[in-house]
Amino acid sequence: MKKSNRMSKVVPAGMASITLMMQLENGLARKRARGVSHWMCRQCNYTTRHRGHLNQHMVVHSGKRPFVCHLCPMAFSRRATLANHVQLHDRDKKFLCRFCPMAFNIKSALDQHINTHLAP
Known part of the structure; x- marks a missing residue:
């Protein structure tokens, strides 16, 4: 068994690459699957590989239209x-x-x- 420093649960060493990893950061969830990171919106089903894109997306939920x-x-x-x-x-x-x-x-x-x- 191998414990990832980013996860709180223990996973088998062979499963580490396919295990979904969840981490909270600034109120946003980050998911890692097969080595690819995805930033997920906590208010809808939007996901992206880039945190900056998620930050831009969050404006949609604010209702502001500048x-x-x-x-x-x-x-x-x-x-x-x-x-x-x-x-x-x-x-x-x-x-x-x-x-x-x-x-x-x-x-x-x-x-x-x-x-x-x-x-x-």
């Missing part, structure tokens, strides 16, 4: 998501509303908009 689009009222928790959104404004708008002059580059956005015309 990155606001300068072309519309949309706001986002991550700068990269805002950048992707802004690109949507630049694309050709081939989905035209039949009730007003609005145009959209995504059909689902047009469908959602049309519902505003049809709602009582």
Whole structure:
């Protein structure tokens, strides 16, 4: 039997590489399986190999949306998501509303908009 210094339980030496290891650090759980580390969110099922990615992810749970689009009222928790959104404004708008002059580059956005015309 071999005891890992990161685990509180004893595991057989041959099982050490496949044993799931749990460790609490800053309120976040770290899991190691087959030598690969995964950082896990304690509020949802998100996992990543990089702690920095988990720190960025945690903003989602805070509800804060500091990155606001300068072309519309949309706001986002991550700068990269805002950048992707802004690109949507630049694309050709081939989905035209039949009730007003609005145009959209995504059909689902047009469908959602049309519902505003049809709602009582």
